[in-house]
Amino acid sequence: MARDVSAWFGSNYVLEKISLVMEPGKVTALIGPSGCGKSTFLRILNRMHELIPSAKMAGAVELDGIDVYGPLLKVTETRLRIGMVFQRPNPFPSMTIAQNVLSGLKLAGIKVQNKDELVMHCLERAGLWKEARNRLNDSGAALSGGQQQRLCIARALAVRPNVLLMDEPCSALDPISTRVIEETISEISREVTVVIVTHNMQQAQRVSDNCALFLVDGEGQPGHIVEAGPSQLVFSSPKDPRTADYVEGRFG
Amino acid sequence: MLPVAERHDSSGPLPSDVGVKSPMKVLNGRWKSVAELGGSALASISTTAILFAVTGWDSTFAIFVLSLMLFLMIYSVVCFVEHGALEAKSKIATVAIWLLALAGATPLVAIIFYVIANGLPVVAGHFPHFLTNSMVQAADGTAPISKAGVGAAILGTFEQVGLTALLAIPLSVVCAIFFVESKSRYANIIRMVVDAMTGTPSIVAGLFIYEIWVLPRGTSGKMGLAGSLALFVIMLPIVTRTTEEMxxxxxxxxxxxxxxxxxxxxxxxxxxxxxxAKAGIVTAAILGIARSVGETAPVLFTAGGSNFYNLNPFHGVQDDLPLRMYQAIFSHGSNADAEAWGTGFVLMSLVLALFVIARFVGAGKQGSPRKIRMLIARTRKSKETANVAPAS
Known part of the structure; x- marks a missing residue:
């Protein structure tokens, strides 16, 4: 869960006191127009925000009651437990498909007994096993865009994160790949908490249990949450008129 | 040529054969331009020949320049008459650029040609002992070339440059990582220093090592390692900057x-x-090695040069290929020229081999610059499609 999270890029105030509970084992969708700080919020959750020079933040993010910005968790451990899938697929070009899946373990220094089984298990969960099982030793860059994205999901799952953050994972994909990834999301959400940023209302409705709408009031203003709650409620009977406008596409 | 003419088709009169073309017409057009080029060249050369025969001038350079100018003039007239102003401009520009490019490439090709023409017979004619002999039996410069050889120099070059690579390449990679990762102000200052070092006159590198390494050790100061250290000063900044780019x-x-x-x-x-970035880094390293293999000034008063085989780079003067060439050029023996060309040929073959290896590695399977560029292009493309696609 996040409490009073604010963020800046230099002197640019981009997020104002966001408080949001992302329930464990559920899919939370973050929706809203471009530039309202959804991705920034997502990147704050696993401390990727601070990698950008001039980026600052305030507030607290807790994972199972532990402050991820506090002294109890190392930054690498935070990122290990809160995995991330990016907008554009980014498999490691110097590694094979199998090595890509196992790369997280290698990078975090985790030893596993049965590597082949783990590769199979992760690729299966990411819906890539059938297509990739005969080319595990091909370069990860040789796959199609949708397959690469699923490879990235498999890679993120291999380290067994508690939370998986997805930043518009389907925006660069065709509808069929999108459907496979949505199925993957509902598949994994039983074990992993998923937070997904999307511009696609139907997608948010299809995959999420809870939903939060981010909006910006005007030029140069920080983004804030307009409405958050169970997706069904947000989409069918929104409390705020701006939410109704946005989800029905009437928003300017 | 044609697209240029077509782009202007609204602004001026168009020759009838420009525009939609059947394959037959294109073929005819090509033969026509060959005829125009050949005819103009023939006309200009014969005019020059007649002119020089009549006046009795005799200068290769003047013949060259005059025939070139005449050629351009005659060709321009032919093009204007045959094609009209628009296409003529395009054709003349094309020919002029080709001629300039040829003029630029001529010295480069000439160097390679000279070295092969003069060096290959020496190496091939005295194979293999030219590659294995030392200069012991040919030290006075009067001995026949069959007694001379660059074996000791090849050995020295391999040892010295090998040591240099061993020292410089790991350090270069570390430096490059520092430049890429460091956000500190000092990184920029150091980068500037490294940039300046890539332009260090190589003799200054030699002088520097001579002062700090050779002089303090007195008469036993010159050694292969001292040469390596001087080459290190040359190689480090080059490999660092290229690796940083990669x-x-x-x-x-x-x-x-x-x-x-x-x-x-x-x-x-x-x-x-x-x-x-592996393949790119390997390429950077090989290019750095190729550069330092051919350096003369840094090794001149550090490795010293020698007529003998010296296996040990840590003790005693040692020969290498550029030094061997330097010695040969300045010796007064009757075979000096042949020795120098032969050595030059060996040296250039070595550098060429290194460049070919660099090319192959650079075009290799994983992580080559080309591969990375492709990957960037692909992600860019997918981003564009993402931006174009409407949010359904």
């Missing part, structure tokens, strides 16, 4: 992916970024 073209998204998996920074560099 590391910095690795897309940031790949680094982010690795960091998001919970990896410490050093592991991201070691296991993800360096392997991705």
């Amino acid at each position: 590391i910095s073209i690795v897309p940031g998204s790949i680094k982010e992916a690795a960091l998001a998996l919970g990896a410490p920074k050093w592991k991201v560099m070691l296991l993800v970024i360096l392997p991705t």
Whole structure:
């Protein structure tokens, strides 16, 4: 869960006191127009925000009651437990498909007994096993865009994160790949908490249990949450008129 | 040529044969331009020949320049008459650019040609002992060339440059990582110093090592290692800067992916970024080696040069290929020229071999610059499609 999270890029105030509970084992969708700080919020959750020079933040993010910005968790451990899938697929070009899946373990220094089984298990969960099982030793860059994205999901799952953050994972994909990834999301959400940023209302409705709408009031203003709650409620009977406008596409 | 003419088709009269063309017409057009080029060349050369025969002038350079100018003039007239102003401009520009390019390439090709023409017979005519002999029996410069050889020089070059590479390449990679990763102000200052070092006159590098290494050791100061140290000063900045370029073209998204998996920074560099840039780094290293193989000034008063085989780079003067060539050029023996060309041929073959290896590695399978560029292009493309696609 996040409490009073604010963020800046230099002197640019981009997020104002966001408080949001992302329930464990559920899919939370973050929706809203471009530039309202959804991705920034997502990147704050696993401390990727601070990698950008001039980026600052305030507030607290807790994972199972532990402050991820506090002294109890190392930054690498935070990122290990809160995995991330990016907008554009980014498999490691110097590694094979199998090595890509196992790369997280290698990078975090985790030893596993049965590597082949783990590769199979992760690729299966990411819906890539059938297509990739005969080319595990091909370069990860040789796959199609949708397959690469699923490879990235498999890679993120291999380290067994508690939370998986997805930043518009389907925006660069065709509808069929999108459907496979949505199925993957509902598949994994039983074990992993998923937070997904999307511009696609139907997608948010299809995959999420809870939903939060981010909006910006005007030029140069920080983004804030307009409405958050169970997706069904947000989409069918929104409390705020701006939410109704946005989800029905009437928003300017 | 044609697209240029077509682009202007609204602004001026168009020759009838420009525009939609059947294959037959294109073929005819090509033969026509060949005839125009050949005819103009023939006309200009014969005019020049007649002119020189009549006046009795005799200068190769003047013949060359005059026939070139005449050729351009005659060709311009032919083109204007045959094609009209628009296409003529395009054709003349094309021919002029070709001629300039040829003029630029001529000295380069001439150097390679000269070295092969003069050096190959020496090496091939005295094979293999030219490659294995030392200069012991030919030290006075009067001995026949069959007694001379560059064996000791080849050995010295391999040892000296090998040592240099061993010292410089790991350090270069570390420096490059520092430049890429460091956000400190000082990194920029040091980068500027390294940049300036790539332009260090190589004799200054030699002088520097002579002062700090050779002089303090007195008469036993000159050795292969001293040559290596001087070459190190040359190689380090070159490899550092090229490696830095190679590391910095690795897309940031790949680094982010690795960091998001919970990896410490050093592991991201070691296991993800360096392997991705591997081929580029190898290319950088080979180019650095190729550069220092041919340096003469740094080794002149550090390695010293020698007529003997000296296996030990850490003791006693040692020969190498550029020094061997230098000695041969300045010796007064009757075979000096042949020796110098032969040595030059060996040296150039070595450098060429290194460049070919660099090319092959650079075009290799994983993580080559080309591969990375392709990857960037692909992600860019997918981003564009993402932006274009309407949010359904």
